Amino acid sequence: MLNLKGIDCFYGDFQVLRDLSLKVEAGQIVALLGPNAAGKSSTLAAISGALPYTKGEINFCEKPIKGIKPEKVVDLGIALVPEGRKLFQTLTVRENLELGAYSRHAREKRGKTLQQVYELFPVLKDRSSQTAGSLSGGEQQMCAIGRGLMAQPRLLMIDEMSLGLSPILAKQMFTMVQEIAAIGITIFLVEQQVHHTMRVADYTYIIEKGHITMSGPTKEIAANEHVKKTYLGM
Amino acid sequence: MALLTVKNLTKKFGGLVAVHDMTFDIEPGEIVGLIGPNGAGKTTLFNLISGIVHADQGSLMLAGKSLIGMRPCHRSRAGIGRTFQVVRPFDMNVLENVMVPALTRTRDTSKARKAAMEVLEMMGLAEFATRSPGNLTLAQRKRIEVARALATQPKLLLLDEVLAGLNPTEVAENLPLIRQLRDTGVTILFIEHLMDAMMAVAERVLVMDQGALICCGTPREVTSDECVIKAYLGEEDPQC
Amino acid sequence: MKKYTLWIAGGLGALLLLLVPLYFKSTFVLHIYTLTFFYIGLTAAWNIMAYGGNLSLGHASFFAIGAYVGALLYVKLGISPWIGLTGAVAASFVGGMILSMPLIRLRGPFFTLATIAFTEVLRLIAIDWRDLTHGSAGLNIPFDLGWLNLTFKSGAPFYYIALALAVGSVWLSRWVRYSALGYHLRAAASDDQAAEALGVDFNLVQITALLISATLTAVLGLFYAFYSYVLEPATLFSFELFSLQPALNAIIGGMGTVWGPVIGAVFMTPLGEFLRFYLGTIQQGLNYVVYGIILIMTVRFFPGGILSLLTPLGVRFKRWIGDTGDNQ
Numbered sequence: 001m002l003n004l005k006g007i008d009c010f011y012g013d014f015q016v017l018r019d020l021s022l023k024v025e026a027g028q029i030v031a032l033l034g035p036n037a038a039g040k041s042s043t044l045a046a047i048s049g050a051l052p053y054t055k056g057e058i059n060f061c062e063k064p065i066k067g068i069k070p071e072k073v074v075d076l077g078i079a080l081v082p083e084g085r086k087l088f089q090t091l092t093v094r095e096n097l098e099l100g101a102y103s104r105h106a107r108e109k110r111g112k113t114l115q116q117v118y119e120l121f122p123v124l125k126d127r128s129s130q131t132a133g134s135l136s137g138g139e140q141q142m143c144a145i146g147r148g149l150m151a152q153p154r155l156l157m158i159d160e161m162s163l164g165l166s167p168i169l170a171k172q173m174f175t176m177v178q179e180i181a182a183i184g185i186t187i188f189l190v191e192q193q194v195h196h197t198m199r200v201a202d203y204t205y206i207i208e209k210g211h212i213t214m215s216g217p218t219k220e221i222a223a224n225e226h227v228k229k230t231y232l233g234m
Numbered sequence: 235m236a237l238l239t240v241k242n243l244t245k246k247f248g249g250l251v252a253v254h255d256m257t258f259d260i261e262p263g264e265i266v267g268l269i270g271p272n273g274a275g276k277t278t279l280f281n282l283i284s285g286i287v288h289a290d291q292g293s294l295m296l297a298g299k300s301l302i303g304m305r306p307c308h309r310s311r312a313g314i315g316r317t318f319q320v321v322r323p324f325d326m327n328v329l330e331n332v333m334v335p336a337l338t339r340t341r342d343t344s345k346a347r348k349a350a351m352e353v354l355e356m357m358g359l360a361e362f363a364t365r366s367p368g369n370l371t372l373a374q375r376k377r378i379e380v381a382r383a384l385a386t387q388p389k390l391l392l393l394d395e396v397l398a399g400l401n402p403t404e405v406a407e408n409l410p411l412i413r414q415l416r417d418t419g420v421t422i423l424f425i426e427h428l429m430d431a432m433m434a435v436a437e438r439v440l441v442m443d444q445g446a447l448i449c450c451g452t453p454r455e456v457t458s459d460e461c462v463i464k465a466y467l468g469e470e471d472p473q474c
Numbered sequence: 475m476k477k478y479t480l481w482i483a484g485g486l487g488a489l490l491l492l493l494v495p496l497y498f499k500s501t502f503v504l505h506i507y508t509l510t511f512f513y514i515g516l517t518a519a520w521n522i523m524a525y526g527g528n529l530s531l532g533h534a535s536f537f538a539i540g541a542y543v544g545a546l547l548y549v550k551l552g553i554s555p556w557i558g559l560t561g562a563v564a565a566s567f568v569g570g571m572i573l574s575m576p577l578i579r580l581r582g583p584f585f586t587l588a589t590i591a592f593t594e595v596l597r598l599i600a601i602d603w604r605d606l607t608h609g610s611a612g613l614n615i616p617f618d619l620g621w622l623n624l625t626f627k628s629g630a631p632f633y634y635i636a637l638a639l640a641v642g643s644v645w646l647s648r649w650v651r652y653s654a655l656g657y658h659l660r661a662a663a664s665d666d667q668a669a670e671a672l673g674v675d676f677n678l679v680q681i682t683a684l685l686i687s688a689t690l691t692a693v694l695g696l697f698y699a700f701y702s703y704v705l706e707p708a709t710l711f712s713f714e715l716f717s718l719q720p721a722l723n724a725i726i727g728g729m730g731t732v733w734g735p736v737i738g739a740v741f742m743t744p745l746g747e748f749l750r751f752y753l754g755t756i757q758q759g760l761n762y763v764v765y766g767i768i769l770i771m772t773v774r775f776f777p778g779g780i781l782s783l784l785t786p787l788g789v790r791f792k793r794w795i796g797d798t799g800d801n802q
Contacts, residue, residue: 011369033401035401035403035404036371036373036374036399036400036401036404037370037371037373037374041371083372084320084372136271136272136273137272137273138272138273139272160372160399163372163398163399164272164319164395164398164427165272165427166269166270166271166272166427166466167427167429167466167467167468168271168465168466168467168468169271169272170427171468172468192398192399192400192401192404193401194401194402195402229403230403231401231402231403232402232403233401233402233403233405233406233430284671285670285671286667286670286671305670305675306667306670306671307670307671307673307674307675307676308675310670310671310672310673311673315672316671318668318671322665322667322668324660324661324664324665324668324669325660325663325664326657326660326661326664330657330660333657334657334658334660334661334669334672334674335672335673335674337654337657337658338654338658338672338673338674339673340654341653341654343652343653343654343657346654382672383672385672386672386673
């Protein structure tokens with residue numbers, strides 16, 4: 001579905017991604033794990049069109065998306081739930097969600113998608129007229145994911161979903177991700193809570209210093225000694 | 235004498251009771267953890283102690299001196315340092331960010347620059363001194379928050395989820411730093427959702443739910459408490 | 475070693491500026507230079523508040539306070555303006571204390587509105603207190619030559635006085651920028667709550683900056699009064715001339731930086747005089763249309779001001795002369 005081939009990417013003089021290649025297969029939950037500052041968020045930025053790359057290409061559903069503006073990338077069916085949620089704090093939950101359905105094809109189905117999101121996250125329906133700023137951390141994260149879903153994506157990318165969530169909420173969120181995948185949306189996760197992520201992901205990539213150093217079905221990766229030591233804290 | 239004494243502390247926002255009748259002490263040199271569900275009032279408690287919001291009722295004392303009515307800047311100078319959960323770097327480079335609090339302890343900019351550089355070195359941020367915080371990762375920006383709080387030379391350091399954005403191994407690597415800080419004479423109260431970290435460094439854990447203190451004890455006692463498991467940890471083992 | 479190149483270049487520039495009055499006998503040219511120096515000083519003074527994120531549109535009030543106090547002490551009591559300076563500083567200090575009340579209570583545009591209101595109140599007092607200020611008719615400074623009276627035959631002495639004031643103001647604003655106060659002001663401008671939590675006394679630093687800015691502006695106002703001989707409320711309290719212009723200069727040059735105000739004033743003052751002279755005769759107010767266009771272009775294309783365009787050049791120049799100082 002999504003295919004990155006040999007991506008090189010710079011912040012000023014600093015190379016953040018080097019010859020990065022990875023694939024996300026349709027219908028799967030794919031995780032991208034790695035140490036801090038390894039280039040995880042940059043990978044997401046490159047896919048969503050927010051960060052230009054000097055070399056390599058990205059294909060989405062067999063079509064090249066290099067040089068396409070971020071808002072057009074959303075139209076193609078790729079939605080990003082950014083790190084730190086980035087909700088419009090003074091708008092209501094419903095307004096935040098509706099803004100997610102900005103592209104034309106998403107706007108036509110807005111009412112229906114909104115019902116789906118409310119079914120998935122009933123608490124958002126209860127809070128629909130509250131401002132996003134007044135929500136608790138977990139509710140805000142649900143709202144951010146809901147907003148991503150409103151764009152009717154085929155691929156949903158989530159950056160640091162569990163950040164700042166209590167253990168019980170983090171667990172619930174990962175279960176939620178499995179439910180979203182079950183309705184046919186492909187998921188690309190960037191996470192630091194490695195234990196939880198490995199519980200839900202079908203396929204895992206390990207990124208170190210801007211380069212993919214390891215990949216495979218999650219079970220194989222989880223059994224790897226280097227991964228255990230470097231990421232699982234065992 | 236306790237370093238921090240909190241008695242019957244209460245804060246309401248409109249109809250919502252954010253912090254309800256909280257009473258606890260923190261002894262000098264302790265490392266105390268603070269956990270609780272999202273929205274339990276942990277950050278509000280930090281805001282009350284650091285003076286960002288004022289209490290409706292109750293008393294707050296630092297080493298026997300009342301903090302009630304004192305502005306945040308005066309509480310900082312009295313020895314309360316804090317970080318913000320949502321990082322709030324100033325619009326200046328990393329070194330200058332740390333110089334700002336250092337300059338409340340000395341008016342001499344070259345001394346402050348030196349002091350700030352020492353803190354950056356301790357936090358492993360020295361190589362980023364002239365970079366803009368906006369170009370750094372979240373975990374690095376969290377470290378800037380800690381560095382700034384340390385540059386105020388606090389007696390009591392309030393850390394709000396400073397380990398978020400790190401994977402389990404990186405968390406483990408950062409834990410000695412917290413102990414090292416305590417060994418330099420800083421008392422620490424920290425909010426963290428990462429239970430591994432809490433278990434490893436906290437000597438005592440306070441648990442909040444819906445604005446109230448529901449449980450207090452060693453990490454082991456707290457994590458086996460029925461209420462805490464139900465409200466906060468979830469049924470299965472956090473290690474999966 | 476090569477750091478001295480910068481000092482030599484600066485020294486040469488200063489020497490050229492000192493020689494200007496000897497070559498240009500035209501009073502118009504000297505006037506433009508003198509006015510530019512006054513505006514460099516005013517903009518630098520205004521900018522000290524901008525370090526803390528506060529936009530004043532009421533600096534005409536402090537300018538006029540300095541002018542009136544100095545002139546009245548001289549005209550009514552015969553006190554030399556050099557001694558009158560202390561009075562101007564004291565009066566503007568009191569004015570600054572009054573304006574500090576809205577400063578610590580209001581933020582952003584609300585404080586800016588308060589500065590306009592403050593100036594308007596003082597302007598009305600100056601117009602209505604006829605016994606003291608001669609109202610709208612204006613107060614004339616008697617032509618009594620002498621250094622003590624700040625009254626000269628040629629334009630050259632005031633050229634040098636204004637040059638010295640400009641250098642002094644920029645030096646003071648630079649000193650503030652790199653002092654503890656400057657760091658605290660920038661922190662307060664960036665995030666007042668985080669700054670307070672780190673021990674920065676928000677109210678104290680903002681008030682200190684206001685008082686430095688206000689008294690410096692009053693000093694400039696006093697000298698300007700003796701430069702222009704005539705004190706009219708319409709001119710001294712003029713929103714366009716002394717409240718808006720310094721703000722405009724700073725924004726166009728580079729607000730919150732040391733050299734931005736200098737560049738802004740050097741660029742805008744001669745241009746302003748030129749536009750007033752040529753366009754003002756075609757259609758009144760046409761010069762403001764040009765100002766508006768320049769301002770919009772600046773904010774749209776280089777929001778950091780002209781200085782932000784020059785900075786890359788400056789970095790290259792510093793690298794070329796081998797200066798690696800970490801200031802700026």
